[in-house]
Structure formats: structure tokens, C-alpha cells
Amino acid sequence: MRIRALFSLLPSSMLRQLTLLGGLTLSSGGAGIMIVPVVMAASPTQLRNAITDTPASQGDNTACESPPASWQAEPVGSVSLKLSTTLLPPLSAEETTRFLMAEQITGSPTQELQAVGQAEMRMPGTVLKAAEIRYNTFTDTLYAEREVRLYRDGNFFTGDQLSLKLDTRQGELQRPEFVLPANNGRGQARSLTFLNQEQTQLKQAEYSTCPANKRDWYVRAEELTLDAAEQQASGKEGTLYFKDVPILYLPRYRFGLGEQRRTGFLAPYFSSSSRSGFQLTTPFYINLAPNRDLTLLPRYYTRRGEQLGADFRYLGEQNRMGQLRAEYLPKDQEQGRARYSYSWQHAELLAPRLTLTGNFNQVSDDTYFTDFSRTLAASSQSFLPRDLGLSYLHPTGTSYLRLSNFQTLQNASTPITPPYARLPQVGSQQRWVDWFGLDAGLTVEATRFSHSTLQTGERYLAIPSLSYPLTRSYGFVVPKVSLHTTYYALDANSGLNLAQSNAQREVPIYSLDSGLIFERSTSLFGNRVSQTLEPRLFYLRAPYRNQSNLPNFDSALADINFAQIFAENAFSGQDRVADADQLTTALTTRFITDSTGQERLRLAIAQRFNFQSPVVTLPGGSPSNERKSDLLFAGYGQLSRTTYLDSGLQLNAQDNSARRYNTSIRYIPARGKSIAATYRYREAELRQVDIAGQWPLTESLYAVGRVNYSLLDRQSVENVLGVEYNGGCWIIRAVGQRFASAANTSTTSFFLQLELSGFGALGSNPSEILRRNIPGYSILNNRDSNSSRFTHYE
Template sequence: MYTLPGFAFVVLLLTAASAAANGLALKKDVELAGSAAAGKAGPLFVTADRIESTAPNVIEASGRVEARQAGQNFFANWLRYDTTLSLVEARGQVRLEQAALLVTGDALKLNLNDYSGGLTQPVYRFPSQQGRGGADYIEFIDENHFKLQDATYTTCPTDNDDWFLKVSDLDIDRTRNVGTARHASLQFLGVPILYTPWADFPLNDARKTGVLAPTLGTTERSGLDILVPYYLNLAPNYDATLYPRLLSKRGVQLGGEFRYLLNDMHGENRLEYLPNDNEANRSRWSVALNNTYRLSANTQAGMLFNQVSDDDYFRDLSNLISITSLSHLNREAWVTTQHAAWNAELRAQSFQTLQDSTAIPIAEPYARLPQARLGMLQTFGRGLEFRLDSEATRFAHSDPAKTEGTRVLAYPTLRLPLSNSFGFLTPQVGWHSSYYALDDDTLTKQRITRNVPIFSLDSGVAFDRPFRFAGQDYEQTLEPRAYYVYAPYRDQDNIPV
């Protein structure tokens, strides 16, 4: 047996018997001291049933081999290490553990200076992500870069490989957090669904410009339907997606979505356009805008606008039941302000009603053009609360036969919450006042006022007692509650809304 002067690592000569007797074992921790710098292999600690020096600066270990170096662990049935070349060779149930990679295989060869080498029949996993798979061979380019041949890749849970990517060459670059696949097919339950000669994808949650997963289908209304989204990672706080879509019976539809998130505003806006629909003989489009703006610490403004070119747009061009069943598209703009003792809101709202020519006509909701709200909450001594809820709304309708008008509501209340350790009592008195101004000359009364005093009493008590059951301590509670409301009768036959 040779002596090894100038050894670049430390070898722990422990036989299986002595290790078992003393309870000694290596801690399987791949984050002992970070990763070793490329070109500067750190000390290697080895334990095995048998360790011997077979040549100058060469050792061989066999039987339950465990080797540890800063940033990674090795496990195998047999291991050979050449200190001159910093070359590790391992065979038999090989397992390599790193902070960002766990891989097993049959035979390993790895240079610890530049982390180049390879492993046959690897099965790999990324602990910090959900990606995993297998291959015929893995080639290590450097510490954060490797390539796999005839590989699979999936993010499905373990033992659930319903969806996976099968590729002839898979390049994993953890420095750029990008995976590149060549001659790849997306498979479901072993059946190829989609093929691409080239594709790349992020290895983490970071966004990346590129083609998203296409969708392929067919419908009776539109024929073959192919959608190929293209994502644009414009900046960390805004992005866009293009939606080119081929409908064999109708033509090519173009769509786009833009999202943004700024300090004082955020929004999502989407447009779709189908020029000269071959089935409908007209151009068709849809608009969906949703934006919110913060004007100050207490005040926000926003707008929501949805519109389509015709009543049948979603029925003809969407495959989702939740979309095709839409009957009203909301359009509104608002300004709200919140303060300690009061709040206010100004809103305008209308709808586009989508009729179905084969069904019963759908009633169009009234538009609120506009609606103003004012609320107040003030607390006085002994917990007495004054609250005011009020609003004024102008109701409008596109149907001239519908009665339009203005409604003003005011509901001030006084409330006194009383409570102690075993119950509570809350009396409240209020005055609900309504005023209607109707734009209908056929009505006997165009101005209607309604005033209703309202009294309520909310009360409750709490009973609890400890008891034991089946040797366990429990607490039983009983909390009866009584709530009484009184509002005198008022004739409301002439009030429309």
C-alpha cells in the first residue's frame, strides 16, 4: 500500500465494524459550506467498508461508500479518486446530492476541478423546483450546466407521470435558469400530443419571452381551432401576450393582452379582432379593459369596460361554458375615498346585454348614470354610534318604454352596544327616507316620498361549563340569541325600484 504525501483531501479510514460499533456516519447535508469554487476542489471526506491506496495519489473505496465535499455528497458501491487529476469515478447505485440537484445512476465520472464528466442511466430531480425526469446519459458541462440524452422532464408529483416532455437532447443551464429541449414531444399517458423541433423553458418561476403551450381543438361552429400564444416579458412590472388564432371556417383572429403593475396603478387590457369572418360575413371584435388608479392615500379611481361586436360573439368564438353563457357585460367607472369617519363614492355603470335569437329575450338592467354615495360613522361617549348611509342614483334605460328616474335614499341610525362577560344588548333606532322623481307623464304621482322609522334590538347571552367525557376535558358552550326588528307598514305599490 502506497503512502500519499500531499493529499488534497482527508480520508476517514473507518471499517464497517468500527463505524457500527461507534455509531459514526456522515451527515448527508449538501449545504455544508456552499459550493466549491470551480478549479479549486475542496477536501473530500470518504467512509466505506474498505478503503485502500492502489497507486500513488489514488484511492479506491468499496462497500457502502459515502464521500462528502463542500456543496455535494456522493454515494456508491465502489469509488475511485485520483488526487492528481481531481477525478472521481463511481459505480453501482451511484447517487449525487447537490443543493440544486439530486441524481442517481449506474456509473459516474466527474472532475472536481471544473465539474465536467458524465453519469449513465441518470434519474434526476431539482429539490428547489418540481422538475424531475430520467435519461440515457447526463453530461456535466460545469457546476451549473449539464446536458441529457434521450431524456424525460415533468413537473408532476412523484409516481404520477401523466404529463411529461420527451426529448432527444435536453440542456439544463442553472446559471441562466433556462432549459432547452430539441426534438421534444409533449406526452399524456404515454401518447404524444404535440411535437416541436426546439423549445426552451424557465427552470424557476421567472417569466421568459417565448411561445406558450398551444391549444388545438375543433368545434362545429368554427372548425379546426389552433391557438399559439406568444408571451412577451417586457419588464418586471408589465408584460404582454399575443394570441394568433386560426379558425378553419372563419379565418385568422388576432388577440393581445397587456398587464401592468405600477406604484399607483395596475390593470389588465385585452383586445381581439377577427377581420371578415367567413361564416358571419363581417368583422368581429371584443374589448376588455380593467384599470385601477390610486389618486392619493385615501382615494382610488377605476374603470371596467367590456364590449363585443355582436350578440353571438362568445357563442361562436369561445369554447368555455362560463364565457358562452354570459348575458350581461359590465361597464363602469368609479371614484372612491375612505377616511376615518366618512367615505364617499361616485360611480357610473351600464351593461351590454347579449341576446340569444333562439331563446326568450333577456331583460336589460337599468344603467346607473350616475350613482353617488356618502357614508358616515361617528362614535360618542359610552359607545354611542351614529351612522349614515345615503345615496342618490339616476336610473336610465335604452328602452323608451321603460320608466326612468332618480332615487335618493338616506338612512341615519343611532346604536348603543352594551356588553359584559356573559352577554350583550344592542338597541338601535333609525329613520329610512326615500325620494323618487320619475320621468313618466302617464303616472299619477311622479314624485314619491317614503319615510319609515325602524327600531331593532339585538341580544344574546353565553353559557359555558367544563365537563369530562371518556377521560378527556371538554368545555360546553350555549349562546342563544334574540333579534327583534320593528318597521311600520307603508304602501309601496307606486314605487318602481
């Protein structure tokens, strides 16, 4: 029969007498040890309540009334238990209850207990199993031998011999093996020392996150310290082995055992670029505070020299957050001058409803991104914003104050005109819903436009509006009227006559928006769905006003699409208001799955009809005589659980030729499997084929890539090609990239990375490039999401 024992250090006021099986009574005065052999274990509360003769007047216990009869504890085995009539004080760390079980328990509770045969001891946070366990009550020390298995605060240890002092949690384990479930870590050592409750030190240790039967990589160190409080491990005199080949010497190193951030060097990474040569970066991370950190990025380019970068992030206690990034190259070896860049984004809630935002960007020269950027999007930037804004959120809208400017990056072969600076821009947008049955709106704005070469001045704007929405479940009708009022105060250098330096414009705008919704039940792709049919009519009337004497600070002709075709103005910005006498018609149908409410298919068609041709144009433009706009088609559908289709067409209504067309199809059957193909066409401007994907070639080897080819220019716009190998506890990525960074200029880069799960990575990380270029790309993850501190709990 296996015996279970409970023993605890108790104060003298609590330890009195306990009746055992067969009427045996063991008692002790003062602080002592209790041991209770029973067949069915009682809970600690029940065993405390079995002490029935503790006077209520002793100690600081407070007497309480007798409990109801329904509260009486049920007998455990043949031990009769009773509820205590006193409130017991909580146990301190020294009074922790401990359970001891074994096939045989011998010894004295006041000197030493010996448990033999499947011996087991349990206490909060710790479980110990061994063939034999000895407990010295005088020194409060455990000794375990043969088949030692120790579960301690989520970590699991095995070994030959263990000595552990319970009060200080100090001890030693010989020839240990260990498992750290928090990050799938495991290893072995010659000896292990428990320094305290939180820290464990191993000598001549090996560590890895690979399975025990597949040690593809490991770190061998003379000393390895595990710190549970800091969630980190640190080592000395270590060597990193990959496939049993030493690849990196680590005199001192640290790595995380959890998600906590810590100061220290990060793994260096490298890459290669055709414009800057080989690049080596050795980042140093500084954990300034729980809400602030700084990463220093010393970097070396073989063709350009040394560069220092920094990335500072902060999150304020008063709803403040931001990021500051900077790079500085003291002397570019190819250009012979200093080069730099910085970027600062900031957002802060100054008071309830009052928000401050900032976005400042600067580079030293026009070709900085061409030479140093790793992406096509960054290298093709032309305008770098510098904005400072203050906004206040009203119950009915928003008021704002902005200062905005741009740095314009010029290309000598294709120069561009810098945009206007707005110094400042002040405005408010308000909307009152259900105001005496009406919806009212008001937009006001005052802006000062500045420019080094173009006409400058101030623009004052007010747009009141009033609508009467009539909505029902089957449709809606919304009549609306608004007045677009603008006043200009132009500077003398505006190029206009002084008599016209002050100009104004008032344009009334009338619109009527209406739609119906029809619905029926049907089936699609074998599923029961609800199909809707949604016709929509939008009439717009705006009389012609001569605006040729007005400046153009920010207006442009908007692209026609499904959002813009229902807009009240064909121009973006506020300097041109198009005259209109037109009707826009549209028809949309949707297929919605009955069981889930998911939209499986959507088809739409729209066109605008002009009863009178619009006359207002931009400076240098000519009026259009078209009575019908281009015909728009759009379609989106989830053809199956894994296949998605998205398509759009803009058709010339005069000759039925396609002006714009794009279609894309995505196939994503599972994580790590995705293929996307896209065709883009813009008349006389663009014809591109874009194919991207991530696909397993074998169980572990994945191909990744993207080909974006211009049929019009007969050259590649951007190509990405590489492979990823998932070794189970490591991943290696090799990716090449080539993109057009400027006219007749391209940049080629190569990235190679070895990622060791739960430890770190060597090389340059191409994950961001793959995420941006491959729709549906999934990062291969070796971490066991089901692992927890209770994985090896026994």
C-alpha cells in the same frame, strides 16, 4: 479502517503547521494542500483553530483577547485542538473546504491523491461517490471510475466515468442516468457535459417524469440542456413517445424544471363545439417582466375562421394590478362580419386609503357569448358592466365616486329593458361607534341617472341614523332611529308634470332589535357539544308616504330570505321605502363541538307579522293584504366527517304550500371522491334536479359528470359527462358538455386532454368546467409533494 481526509487551499498566512496522530507533522510554505488522516473527523472550525502559531500581526487578521476557559475545544480522538486567537478571513470560492474519504488514500497532497474503496468526496453543493477517485491538485480536477454517483445542487447523476474540474465546475460523465427531484424528472443519455455550475448538456438523451420501471411516456432528443439558473430544459430534434408510440415531433422545445415563467409556445389545445366547429389554439406566452406577462392566443374555428386572442396581466410596484383580455375575429364565415370582445379589470392604490378600480367589458353583438362561450354562466349574460370607481377609506367609513354603465345583450324572443347609467354617483358611508355611548351613522349620495328611452334625472340622498346597542354575553337589545331623506331633480323628458319635476320624500324609520342566547351541554352524533337556543325579535316602524309621483331608477322588491327579513326596507335600491308596522320573530339553534369549536348543526325558523298591511308598491304594482309573511326554514349540518346537508324552505303562510324549496347533500369521503345531489323548486318557475360527482371506477379510472335536469321544461339545462385516467405520471381526460345557451338553443362541446406531469399537456383542458360543475372536485395530481432537492441526498 476507513480514512477521512480534509484538504483546502489556504493562504500562506494561515497554513503553518498541524500536529497529527503519532506526532507526524506535515507543513508547506505558501498556498498548499493539507491532508489529515484521523479516525474521528474534526469540524473545519476546529481544524483551523489547531493552527496555533499564526502571528496576529501577519495579514489583515485582527488579534482578539484570549477566550474563556469554557471555550476551549474538547480533544478529538488524540488530536489536541486549541481555539485560535485571531479572526480568520472568510473563504473564497477557491478556498472551499473539501472532504475526501475512502478505505485507502495514497499520493501526494501537492500533486495527486488517489482514494480507493468506497471513495467519497464532499464539498458545498456536491457529493461524489465512486469505487475510485483521483484528484489532481495541479489542475484541480477530479477523476472518478466505476459506480459513479454524483449529487450536485439538488440533482442526482450516475455513470461509468467522470471527470470534473472543481474551479469551473466543468466536466463529463459517460453513459449517465439522472434524476431531477424538483419536478420528478429522470432519464438517461449517451454522454453528459457539465458546461458550468448551472448548465448541463446531454447527448442522445431520454427524459420522462415516469418511474424508472414504468416509462409510459418519454422524450427522446439528440440534445437536451438543463439550466438550473433559469429552471428550464431545452432540447433539439426531439420526439415525444407515449406507450412507445411517437405522437409528436419537437424540432425545438422547452419545458420548466420549476415554477419560473419563460417565453415560448405553450402546448396547443383543441376542442369541438356544435356552434363553432372544431377549435385549435396555439398559445404563445411572453414573459415581459417579473410582474407582467402576455399570452397570445391564435385560434382557428372550422365554421367561423381565424381568431386572435390576447391575455395581458400586470402587477405594479405601487399596488397596481389588472388584466386585459381581448378576442378579434376579422370575418365570421357564418355571419360575414367582424366580431370581437374585450374585458379589462384594474385596481390601483393611488395613495394611502385612496383606491382606483375599473371594470370594462364589450362585445360586438348580442349573440357573441352564445356562439363562443364554453360555459352556461357566460352564455347567459345579459348585462356587461363598464365601471370606473374611486374610493377613499376613512377611519369611520368610505367615500366613493363611480361612473357606471352597461352593455345590454338582447334576445329577440325575450327583450329586456336596459338598466340606468349612473354618470356619476358620488357618496359617503360613515359610522361612529361608541359616540357618547351611541352608534351613529350617515349615508349621503348624489347620482345622475341617464337612459336613452326612460325618464332621467338626479337623486340626492341622506340617511342619518342613531342607535344605542346594549350587549351582554346572554343577549342584546338595539333601539335605532333613522331618517330616509330623498330629493329628485327630474329632467323635462321625465313624463311628469313640470310642477312635479322636483320631488322629495322623508321617511322616519324606527326599529328595535333584541335577542337572547341560551346554552346547554348535550351530545350529537356521539360527540359532546354545546347547544344554543337563540330567540330573536325585530320590530320595525316606518310610516306611509305616497311615492307614486317618484321615479323608479333602481328599486325592486327584494326576495325574502333570512338576511332580508331583518332589513329595514322590503325594497332594494333607494327609490322606494316600504311602510312598515311589523314584528319579525326568529329562533335559531346551533350544535357546537366542545373539542374543536366546529358548528355541526344549525337550524333556524323565521316569520314576519304585519300589524298593518304595507301600501307602498312599485309602479304598476298593487298592495298586498297579507298580515303574515312566508315562513322560512333553514338547516345546515355536517352529519358525519364526510357528509354535509344544506336545506331551505319558504312556506306560504296562507295555504301552507311551498313557494321555494332547495336541499342539497354532499358526500366527500376522500380526495377524488365526491357526490352531490340538489333539488331546487320555485313556484311556477323552476323545478330542477341536479346530480354531480367524481368517483373512481378503478384505482386509476375516474368518472366525472353532472346532470342538471328541468322537471318543469322536461329538458336538460346542462350536462357534463366524462372520464379521467390517472396513469401515475400522466392523466388523460375526455369530457363532453351540453348546455342551453339561449331559448331553444343549445351548445355541445367535447374536450380531450393528455397531461404529462412536469412536461406539459396536449388537447383542451376541461378542468375549469369540472371545477365549476362538480362540488368538491379535485384535480388529480401526479406530482410527488414530498419530493425535494434533498430526496436523493446521501
